[in-house]
Amino acid sequence: MSVGLNHFLVLSAVLFSIGMYGVLAKRNVVVILMCVEIMLNAVIIALVAFSRFVTPTLLTGQVFAIFVITIAAAEAAVGLALLISIYRNRENVDVEEIDLLKM
Amino acid sequence: MLKTEPYVLNMGPQHPSTHGVFRMELLLDGETVVDMRPIMGYLHRGIEKLSEERSYTQCIPFTDRMDYLSSMTGNLSLCLAIEKLAGIEVSERAKYLRVIMAELQRIASHLFGVGTFIDDCGASGTPFLYMLREREKLIDLFEMASGARLTYSYIRPGGVMRDVPDEFWPAVRRFVAEMPRYIDEYEQLLTGNEILRARTIGVGILPREQAINASASGPVLRGSGVKWDLRKADPYCVYDRFDFDIPTGKQGDAFDRYFVRVQEMRQSVRILEQAIRDIPSGDPLPKVALFFHPPAGDAYGRSETPRGELGFYLVSDGSIAPYRFKIRSPSFINITALCDMVVGWRIADAVAITGSIDIVMGEVDR
């Protein structure tokens, strides 16, 4: 069975939804951050798949993927810093309990 | 930084670097030691109680097994106490032999102490084994004199067990001639080593006032800059006839304690040179019977062992056995201030500082 663009798009959609479900359903901020990373990965898979199948000689998708990875790294750093700061102030990282605007 | 939760780490009784069965309960905040509690007694054999059932001479083997790295000085301390209690005179040659043995033992013990200290700083055995090379020669010398390699029981009340054999003298002369070169070698390897300096300078400071207040003795006290050595302050045997210096440290950190030990080895070589040169002929054997009855009363005899002031407080009721046999052991008292030295440092420093105090658990637990 040959594998084409559609296979990768389905994989990307499934991974994205798994991440989405985690973001919506989990209570722990650390797990939510992990799920966001899964969603970003799903997006990059789609980008690279388009690059591979639609514009194989241009590499634009891969260039974009590099930017996405950069932003993902920045997001992880800032997100985890926020998380630790919240944990320091409230000793808790449960989203249902840190939804207050005041610390 | 982060709101961290301190946790208890049990270092010991079985741990690669606690020098025997010593246990440190460390309260840690991350890697920083917040509190420390030394726990000992795992090697407690009740020597003080056992000695009450034995004659004075029979007590001497106990001192071998207390500080098993410096049996000679342990023997010497007890014999000084017994001689003080019973008023026994010692011949000149025996006094010189005692000095020679004590100084050889000091070198052997410091070699071992410095070696294990460097090992605790993370050097994987090389300096340690270099030092064991020289200690081996010393042990051979002791074997010539006493027949044993670790538990000598050589020094007896009133003299020594027997005179040293003739082949002892060339061997000890050769050792004394060679030793300064070996000490230079250690210093080359260690004293200037940037990693060792970074690990030990300023680490585990025991200030001068606290060192005195906490009854520290030996290189720990002298490392803190106190010029107090019983060989000078309260000379026994014939130490007042020799010319030697008391090395002291500057600020009382782990490096100073290391450095004092190295310098003491040099001074011991100096003493040995003079003692070997001056030793009179004569009979070093004890003039007292194996069992004797000291008059009722008490006496405190002490000497400067490699670890500090080892004292024996003996109470006699006139019988052949001591009524009370108290050991003032330097290792035990030196760790009084260990907690203050360790708190605020990291785990690695706690190990290095404990190593720099150079405790022997046989003596701590007795």
Add this chain to the structure above:
Amino acid sequence: MITDGAAFAFWVLAVGTCLAALSVVLLRNIFHAALLLVLTFTGVAGIYIVLSADFLAGVQLLIYAGAISILIIFAVMLTRRPVMTGGFSRFSISAAIVAVTLVIALIWVTVGLTDWSISSESPIQPTTAPLANALFDRTNGWVLPFEVASIVLLAAMIGAIAIVKDK
């Protein structure tokens, strides 16, 4: 399009990655979740290789598996005691419905509705030098965005330190 061996690799990697990602979401022990996240990232790197994006696969391993997951494991460790159980919130049922709807919609739109113009050209391989040329080309490169991205990264690092630093 894609050779037999690569197709086989795709199926193994795709199933493995999805299972690992599902476990990340469903497991309650977040330390295990973090470890499986590393597996997910590694699987995605494999997918990139199937897509003949080898430089990107290396970057994926280095950045995601090597750096981001370590950061996350570090966060797990630092906040460990109260959070070892990663429970579900009260929206978990509705979240499941949203997720299932989303996956159906996405597949329907991307696979069912859209007709992608698949190019028949074979992809560039190796990609390292062409990627560099594409990024830093003088006329139609991405030098400015690249510099902006590095500034964003720097700002994020400084910001992270500023947030965590003790006041």
Add this chain to the structure above:
Amino acid sequence: MTQSLSGEQVANRVREVLPNAVVKADGIDLYLRSEAMLDVCRFLKEAPDMEMDYLTSITGVDYMDYLEVVYHLTSIARNHSVVVKTKLYDRAAPELPSVISLWQGAEFQEREVYDFFGIIFTGHPDLRRILMWDGYANFPLRKDYLGLNYGQRPALVE
């Protein structure tokens, strides 16, 4: 050479400040009342002609009729020493003020004396067993340890 101060010599100095502290003094030892122990030690440590800054050792002795605690004090600054003793007659609950506020070195030594003789040093912050294990019921260096007669000998005659 460390000069051993005679008991009388020190007793005279102590009597100037604390008249009731001294029980007895001879050429070597100085016997003190147990309650006055801390005050005398403070005097010995702080008096400019004494300066006993170094606590060499604390020893417990069981003389059957009473328990005795012996303090060997040394002055590193002046290089002299003195032996201070005190007797405790209450074998059930012997009490003595702790000198840990003067010398940190007393910490382990007092714990050791407590461990072996059951002498309670009031004011010691952490008076626990040190060489014997926690929860051990006996005081092993007492002469009536475990109630055995083995090795027991008549007390010394004063």
Add this chain to the structure above:
Amino acid sequence: MDWRDFYIYHLGKVNESVRSWLSAHAAGWTAYVVPAILGAILLLVFLLPSQLMVVWIERRLIARFQIRRGPNRVGPWGLLQSIVDAIKLLSKEAIMPRYADKWPYLAAPVVGFIPAILVYAVIPFGPDLAFADLNIGLLYLVAIGSYSVISVFMAGWASSNKYALISAMRSVAVLVSYEIPNVLALVGVILLAGSLSLTDIVRAQSSGSFTWFITVQPLAFLIFFITASAEVNRTPVDLIEAEQEIVAGHHTEYSGMKFGLFYVAEYTSILAACAVMSTLFFGGWHGIPWLERYIPPWIWFIAKIYIFFAVFIWTRATLPRLRIDQLMAFAWKFLIPLSLLNILVTAVEVLLIDNTTLAPAVWMTLLAVVNYALAALLIVAWSRAFRMPRRRSADIPEVRRLGALPAETPSY
């Protein structure tokens, strides 16, 4: 198939011949599978005996340093000692702590071992003797290397032992810090070689204009050596398993072959680090010119690996260990600035080379002199400015003494 290719000197050509023969005479897939298996066998022929040899060499050599004899009873010169040890490890009881986190605990040795082996995939033992000559070879090396942190972390966390946990925390902190100067030190080499492929890098070191990169990248080599020792746990910086402090670190609770796997993985990655160093800085499979004709390239390469291994043993035998905060300060305040400066200088040099008309030999000499002088100057200047932290850590709020510990002492 030309049978002259099977001459030992051109071992690398074996695979190529087999592949071409198979693609001509057999089914298409065999041309991929058979050379792969052949390559794997060759790799194992190097790795498995090396494992045993390396342990033996380390023990014998460190015994020499320590004026001992080392293992000398089992077999001639104690050569069979490692085999006996391996049998002993295999027959040991497999103990698992009761409160261990089971799956991470069991998986950790495997997770540690696989990347250690995977690194060898890209290392060229000779011309055409790389298992897979990836064009992203260096990136792959660095990426695979970061998996060892995960293994250490899994082991440390899962064995529910405080020493192991401290080791896990240290491993994350140390390896993440040392990864940065490690990668930055490689950049200089990449700039000079103009490629990420290890084979290309080795070829660049023989192409006339450049000799071995150690001549122009002394600073990068020093930094790489230090960081590599940190990553593979060698003594001055082996805080992850500092035995004097935290017993055995992450593998305190491992016994039998699970411990053996950690041990093997450690030595495999040490050898890998040696191989990378000789590839990047010491000309890979190239040998001394006038001897190169007689000795096959892969022997040169393996010899270089063992020489570097001996250097690792040498440092282990000589130096005490740094403290964790000193180690981190060393990485962040010393190694990273220096490696950044090295990249700057190298980049400028590469630009100048591209626009020069001078003879390559002249340029090379010039560069070597400039770089060595610069390296010496930078190291001296930086070590003057930078002092190892020696003070008590200031951030403890108050000395909580006597009573901060729980009152009752549990008796064991």
